[in-house]
Amino acid sequence: MPNPSRTGLAAALALALFLAAPSASSLSAQEAAAPKVIKAGYTGGLCEGPIHIAHERGFFKDEGLDVELIKLEPGANFEAIAAGQIDASFGLLATLIQPLSNGLPIKITTGLHTGCDKVLVKPDSGIKAAADLKGKRIGVPSLTSSPIMFARRALAAAGVKVGDKDSEVEFLVFTNAELPLALQRGAIDAISANDPVASLAAKSDGLTILLDSARDKPFSDQYCCAAYVSAALAGADPETAARYTRAMQKAAAWIQKNPDETAKIQVEKKYVAGDAEFNASVLRTFRYIPSVSGAYNAFGITAGELQQIGVLAERVNVEELRKNAFTELPGVPDSVE
DSSP states (O other): OOOHHHHHHHHHHHHHHHHHSOOHHHHHHHHHHSOEEEEEEEOOOGGGHHHHHHHHTTHHHHTTEEEEEEEOOTTOHHHHHHTTSOSEEEEEHHHHHHHHHTTOOEEEEEEEEEOOEEEEEOTTSOOOSGGGGTTOEEEESOTTSHHHHHHHHHHHHTTOOOSTTTOSSEEEEOOTTTHHHHHHTTSOSEEEEETTHHHHHHHHSOOEEEEETTTSTTGGGSEEEEEEEEHHHHHHOHHHHHHHHHHHHHHHHHHHHOHHHHHHHHHHTTSSOSOHHHHHHHHTTSOOOOBHHHHHHHHHHHHHHHHHTTSSOTTOOHHHHHHHHBOOOTTOOSBOO
16 A cells, blocks of 8 residues: 555655646746847848848847847858858849749848949940940949849840840949949949949049939839848748848838938948948938838849840749749738838
8 A cells, every 4th residue: 555654745746846847838938038049141231221220229139039140241141041051131132033043942021122223334435325335345243243133124124135145235243342443444334333332433433323223213113122031930930030020121111211320330330331421321312111012023023024134044934933932921011111
């Protein structure tokens, strides 16, 4: 027969352990209270402001996120996210489309702003319109960059052939620092670059802005930059992906109202080089009104045009590509003001 004293002691110990152990509901509350930790990549561009501001102004923290910002070399975002080194980033829609068609494992979650690409020429070049670039040489930072995509789209709209097999212009690659110098020396006839490189070249080298995605329609109405997360994060933890997206939207809306403070923070915290006052003047030309539908619409337009000029393969179903590129996340509004 069991010993009554031992049985009573065991029962008392069991009761004590039960009372001391946290319940399933309290564990869930504790876990929910702990900030979600993710890594977000950035390259130091001026228009990446939403990442910088979401971190510095506490928008990530407000969403319950502990975000580690990872500085990447320009163009390294895709490799980093495919390798699992980062969970989220910021990118130009025109540069995302072809990699997505080749299986880049990301999901676009919201558009962040318009503008940021320009084509410039020397004031005495005689080039007055996009059509005048026929037969000319255009300097670009890379053959897969947003500036070349913008230039090709604008030229195609002006009736200039820009396909890989029948191009009526020649694109030559230079570093951002070399582009204005190459133009002044006559190695090229025009440059296509992102801001602030483009606006700085216009100011310091006296160049003429021929085409401006922030001001020239229809480009000025189309979102150029977007937030995205890894497909793995979107699939396994859509709530965390949603928190990242909402924080980026809030930061973008804050930039729209506070371009001077944004530029000051970017320079002081060494996210971006340059003069804060000048950078702020450039930021004011962008429209930082975040929009999910805006990015979705711009993606379809841009992808269709890139396919027409041969950048995107004919085999690609643009509508299917667009549907697969985006993900609907819980609690993410279309826009924030």
